[in-house]
Amino acid sequence: MKYYICDSCHFQFERTGECENCPDCGKECVRESNEAELAEYMKLKKEFNK
Numbered sequence: 140m141k142y143y144i145c146d147s148c149h150f151q152f153e154r155t156g157e158c159e160n161c162p163d164c165g166k167e168c169v170r171e172s173n174e175a176e177l178a179e180y181m182k183l184k185k186e187f188n189k
C-alpha cells in the first residue's frame with residue numbers, strides 16, 4: 140500500500156499501485172505523502188473508524 144497526497148487540494152488517499160491523478164479534484168498534482176502527512180492521515184483515519 141502506498142500513501143499519496145494531492146498538492147492542489149491536499150486530499151490524502153491510499154493506493155496499491157501508482158497514481159497520477161487526484162481522485163478528489165482530478166489534477167495531476169499527486170505525490171507520495173511524507174512522514175508528517177502520513178501520521179496526520181493515520182490519525183484522521185483512526186478517528187473516522189471509531
Ligand SMILES: [Zn+2]
Nearest residue numbers: 145148161164
Ligand atoms: Zn486534489
